[in-house]
Amino acid sequence: MAATIEDVARLAGVSIATVSRALRGLPDVASATRDRVVAAAAELDYIASPFAARLASGRAATVGVVVPFVNRWFFAEVIDTVETALRKAGFDLLLYNLGDEAGRERFFDVMPMRKRVDAVLVVSLVLSDEEFEALALLGSPVGLLGLERPGFLSSRIDDVRGAQQAVEHLLALGHRRIGLIGGDTDDPMRFTPPLHRRDGYRDALRDAGIDPDPASEVLGYFTIDGGGDATRALLELPDPPTAIFAESDEMAYGALRTIRRANLRVPEDVAIIGFDDQYNAELLDLSTVHQPVAEQAIDISTRLLRAIIDGDVEPATVVLPTELVVRGSTEAACSVY
Amino acid sequence: MAATIEDVARLAGVSIATVSRALRGLPDVASATRDRVVAAAAELDYIASPFAARLASGRAATVGVVVPFVNRWFFAEVIDTVETALRKAGFDLLLYNLGDEAGRERFFDVMPMRKRVDAVLVVSLVLSDEEFEALALLGSPVGLLGLERPGFLSSRIDDVRGAQQAVEHLLALGHRRIGLIGGDTDDPMRFTPPLHRRDGYRDALRDAGIDPDPASEVLGYFTIDGGGDATRALLELPDPPTAIFAESDEMAYGALRTIRRANLRVPEDVAIIGFDDQYNAELLDLSTVHQPVAEQAIDISTRLLRAIIDGDVEPATVVLPTELVVRGSTEAACSVY
Numbered sequence: 001m002a003a004t005i006e007d008v009a010r011l012a013g014v015s016i017a018t019v020s021r022a023l024r025g026l027p028d029v030a031s032a033t034r035d036r037v038v039a040a041a042a043e044l045d046y047i048a049s050p051f052a053a054r055l056a057s058g059r060a061a062t063v064g065v066v067v068p069f070v071n072r073w074f075f076a077e078v079i080d081t082v083e084t085a086l087r088k089a090g091f092d093l094l095l096y097n098l099g100d101e102a103g104r105e106r107f108f109d110v111m112p113m114r115k116r117v118d119a120v121l122v123v124s125l126v127l128s129d130e131e132f133e134a135l136a137l138l139g140s141p142v143g144l145l146g147l148e149r150p151g152f153l154s155s156r157i158d159d160v161r162g163a164q165q166a167v168e169h170l171l172a173l174g175h176r177r178i179g180l181i182g183g184d185t186d187d188p189m190r191f192t193p194p195l196h197r198r199d200g201y202r203d204a205l206r207d208a209g210i211d212p213d214p215a216s217e218v219l220g221y222f223t224i225d226g227g228g229d230a231t232r233a234l235l236e237l238p239d240p241p242t243a244i245f246a247e248s249d250e251m252a253y254g255a256l257r258t259i260r261r262a263n264l265r266v267p268e269d270v271a272i273i274g275f276d277d278q279y280n281a282e283l284l285d286l287s288t289v290h291q292p293v294a295e296q297a298i299d300i301s302t303r304l305l306r307a308i309i310d311g312d313v314e315p316a317t318v319v320l321p322t323e324l325v326v327r328g329s330t331e332a333a334c335s336v337y
Numbered sequence: 338m339a340a341t342i343e344d345v346a347r348l349a350g351v352s353i354a355t356v357s358r359a360l361r362g363l364p365d366v367a368s369a370t371r372d373r374v375v376a377a378a379a380e381l382d383y384i385a386s387p388f389a390a391r392l393a394s395g396r397a398a399t400v401g402v403v404v405p406f407v408n409r410w411f412f413a414e415v416i417d418t419v420e421t422a423l424r425k426a427g428f429d430l431l432l433y434n435l436g437d438e439a440g441r442e443r444f445f446d447v448m449p450m451r452k453r454v455d456a457v458l459v460v461s462l463v464l465s466d467e468e469f470e471a472l473a474l475l476g477s478p479v480g481l482l483g484l485e486r487p488g489f490l491s492s493r494i495d496d497v498r499g500a501q502q503a504v505e506h507l508l509a510l511g512h513r514r515i516g517l518i519g520g521d522t523d524d525p526m527r528f529t530p531p532l533h534r535r536d537g538y539r540d541a542l543r544d545a546g547i548d549p550d551p552a553s554e555v556l557g558y559f560t561i562d563g564g565g566d567a568t569r570a571l572l573e574l575p576d577p578p579t580a581i582f583a584e585s586d587e588m589a590y591g592a593l594r595t596i597r598r599a600n601l602r603v604p605e606d607v608a609i610i611g612f613d614d615q616y617n618a619e620l621l622d623l624s625t626v627h628q629p630v631a632e633q634a635i636d637i638s639t640r641l642l643r644a645i646i647d648g649d650v651e652p653a654t655v656v657l658p659t660e661l662v663v664r665g666s667t668e669a670a671c672s673v674y
Binding site for chain 2: 062069070071072073075076077079080083084087092093094095096097099103112113116224253254256257279280283284
C-alpha cells in the first residue's frame with residue numbers, strides 16, 4: 001500500500017501540516033525539520049500528488065499571472081522565475097496575457113480565473129480603480145509586480161529614480177541637449193514604466209536647471225523599430241540632442257541602428273543610454289540601468305505563497321534598487337559602431 | 338434578466354452549438370453566420386462567461402503547455418502566440434516549465450495537469466517512450482510543436498534541412514573549413530534542435546565531399562556566453578575554421594563578440610551564420626535561417642482546439658519551411674564589426 005502523508009508525519013515525528021509545508025518547499029520550516037521530513041518521505045517512498053493535495057486542501061493550488069505581453073524580455077523573465085517558484089511549492093501557473101485593449105476589457109469583465117486560482121499576480125499594468133475592484137472581488141490574495149497600491153502586496157523598482165540615474169550620468173558627461181525615447185503614456189494598455197521613466201527624465205533635467213523640451217520627447221513604443229524611428233525624428237530636429245535616454249534597451253538598440261546608418265559615431269556624435277540591462281545590452285556595449293528582474297519575481301512569489309498558506313501577510317511594498325551600468329555607448333570611444 | 342445562449346440562438350436562427358462555436362472564434366463557422374450570431378449577441382447584451390461555459394460543457398476549457406524554458410526567445414514567442422489563440426477561443430493556458438532534470442522527472446511522474454486540462458501541447462522536447470506513454474494516459478488530445486511522433490498532432494520545421502541551408506550557403510561562398518557551435522545532444526533536458534541541426538551540418542558537408550571533423554564541433558549550450566566560449570575554442574584550433582555555423586542566433590551573437598574582441602573581421606576573417614532569425618539578428622547584421630515561429634504555434638493551436646471540440650482531427654504532422662536570410666556576417670564587407 002502506498003504511504004500516506006500521515007505515515008510520513010508519524011515517522012518524522014511532526015504534524016501533517018509540517019510535512020505538507022516541508023515537502024512543498026514553503027518557508028518557516030527549520031532546515032533540520034525539513035531534512036527529517038524529506039528523509040522520512042524517501043524511506044516510505046511517499047510521492048506528494050498535487051492533485052491529491054488540491055483535493056485535501058480545498059485549494060486550486062494555482063496562481064493566475066496577468067501580463068500585458070509574454071514575448072518581451074522583462075515579462076518572459078518574470079514568468080520564468082515565478083513559474084519556478086510556484087512549481088517548487090507545488091502550485092501551477094495559469095497565464096493570462098491581455099494582448100490588446102479588447103482582451104483587457106473582456107478579462108476584467110468576465111474574470112476567467114474566477115474560482116480557478118488561489119492568488120493573482122499582476123505584472124506591470126497601470127490598473128484603473130474599477131480593475132483593482134474587480135481583482136479585490138476575487139477574494140484571493142493579489143500581488144503586484146512593477147506597480148503598487150495601498151492594501152496590496154507589491155514588489156517593484158523605483159522607475160523614477162532609475163531614469164534619473166541614466167540622465168544624471170549623461171549630464172555628468174557634459175550633455176545639455178538630451179532627448180527622450182519613451183512609451184505612449186496614453187496607451188490604453190497602460191503599462192507602468194513609460195509614466196515613471198519619463199518623470200525621472202524630466203526631474204533630472206530640472207534638477208540640473210534645464211527645462212524639459214517637449215520636442216525632445218518622442219515615442220518609441222518600447223520596440224526596436226520604434227526606437228529607430230524615434231531616433232530619426234530626434235536627429236532631424238533643428239538642434240538635435242547630443243545624447244539620448246531610451247526608456248528601454250530595445251528602443252536603445254533601434255537608436256544604435258539608426259545612428260550607425262546615419263554614419264554618426266556613438267558616443268562621440270550621439271551618446272545612448274537604455275534601461276533594463278537586457279541580455280543583449282552587454283553585447284551591444286550599451287550603457288543602461290540594471291534592474292533586478294528575478295529578484296522582484298522571487299520576492300513577490302514568496303510573499304504571495306505565504307499569503308495563500310498562512311493568510312497573515314502584511315500587504316507591504318518592497319522596492320529593489322536599480323544600478324547604473326556604464327558601457328561604450330556613453331563613455332568610451334568604441335570601435336563597435 | 339440576462340440573455341442566455343438560447344436567446345441568442347433563437348434570434349440568430351442557428352443552433353446553440355453554432356452560437357458557442359461562433360462566439361469562441363472556432364473554425365468552420367461561415368462568416369455570414371458568425372456575423373449574424375455576433376449581431377444577435379450584441380443586440381441582447383449577451384456576455385459569454387468562460388466559467389459558465391466550463392460548467393455547461395464539462396470541459397476544463399484549459400490547455401496545458403509544457404516547455405523546457407520560458408525566458409528564451411523561441412519559447413516566449415510560442416507561449417505568446419498560443420495564449421492568444423487559446424484566449425480567442427475561450428480557453429485558458431496552464432503553463433508547465435520543466436526547468437531542470439528533477440523538474441522533468443517529477444512532472445512526468447505526477448502529471449500535475451491531470452484532470453485540469455482538455456489538451457496538452459509539448460514544445461521542443463525530445464520525449465522518451467515512457468514520457469509519451471504518460472501523456473497518452475491523460476486521455477486528452479496531445480499536440481507537439483518542434484517534434485513529431487506517429488499518432489500525435491504535430492507542427493514543426495525541418496531542422497535538418499534548415500541547417501543544410503546555412504552550411505550550403507557557406508560552402509557556396511567557398512568556405513571548406515566550417516566550424517559548428519551546437520547544443521549538448523546528451524543534455525538530460527533533451528530538446529530537439531541540437532540533434533537535428535547537427536545532422537544537417539554534417540549532411541551538407543558530406544554532400545560537398547568534406548568529412549565532418551569532430552574537433553570542429555564545439556558546444557555552445559544555446560547561450561550567448563556559450564557561443565563566445567565555443568568560438569574561442571574554434572579560433573585556437575591548429576587550423577581554425579574560416580566560417581562558423583551556430584545552431585542558434587544567441588550562440589552566433591556570442592561568436593560575433595569573441596571575434597570582435599580578437600580583432601578579427603566578420604566576414605573577411607571569419608564568416609558567421611546563425612539559426613532562428615531572432616529579433617536582434619537584423620540589428621547585428623547576422624546571416625541566419627528564418628523559422629516561422631508564430632505560424633507553427635497557430636497551426637498546432639488551431640488543430641488542438643479542433644481536436645478538443647470536434648474530436649475527429651487526424652493526427653497529422655505539418656512541416657513549415659525555413660528560409661535562408663543573407664546579411665553582412667557572411668557576405669558583404671561590413672563596417673559593423
